[in-house]
Amino acid sequence: MQRPPRLISELLALADAWGWNVEDLARELRVHRTTLLHQRAGRHALQTAMLSRIAKRFRNERIVRDLVWHYLAVEYEERAEGDALAELPRVPERTATMLRAYLDRFGEESVHGARGLYLLSADATLLGVTLRWLQSAFKQRRINAALLRADRPVSASEARFALAAPVLLLERVDFLRDAAADLLRRRADLVRPIVVSSMQPPDVLSDAYIRRILTSTTRLIEFGTPLAPSTPPHGPVPAASEQS
DSSP states (O other), X not given: OOOOOHHHHHHHHHHHHTTOOHHHHHHHHTSOHHHHHHHHHTSSOOOHHHHHHHHHHTTTOHHXXXXXXXXXXXXXXXXXXXXXXXXXXXXXXXXXXXXXXXXXXXXXXHHTTOOEEEEEOSOHHHHHHHHHHHHHHHHHTTOXXXXXXXXXXXXXXXXXXXXXXXXXXXXXXXXXXXXXXXXXHHXXXXXXXXXXXXXXXXXXXXXHHHHXXXXXXXXXXXXXXXXXXXXXXXXXXXXXXXXX
């Protein structure tokens, strides 16, 4: 877990002394109250946009100015060194930047709309590497990510963890089986983030309800050229003469 920034804990203490509650402070900073609580606990990083709002809103409070300076001069560097992520081999830099940005804003994503990702590529190996990199990156930030294969059976314990975890990483939804499809539906009902990988775009998935879930709750990130939509995920269907 990241070391909680003194700025947030001291700001909450000051707010209490001013007669404000957590909701009052969150309203002043234009964030959800849970964002503040996660930051105080060290579960979520302090983003630059929020740091700027704190500096502007409380610019006349000397103690807050000192804490902002301390965060920038000392704590930010310590956090950056501790948060250094491994490189993503063969992933285009633009894609890697989008994935890192998603990790950075995951706290707000999970609170506001539970937005996830749809990773699309024609390179199956690269999709697997990318999902495992994300799992490692989430773990480094003390966020439990459930990683499952969409084409394999799901045990009862895996299902419980997949539903309770802050984020579900589901590999290869183009081979989606009933157990994984059920988890997707239940996660969507709970409004919790889902990250999936596929060699097929979401609009060609055979299950109409799953298709609606993924197109409405995930952001498409395409790296490499996807397979043609007319190509079924399990390979070409044999001609009628070959099936008889």
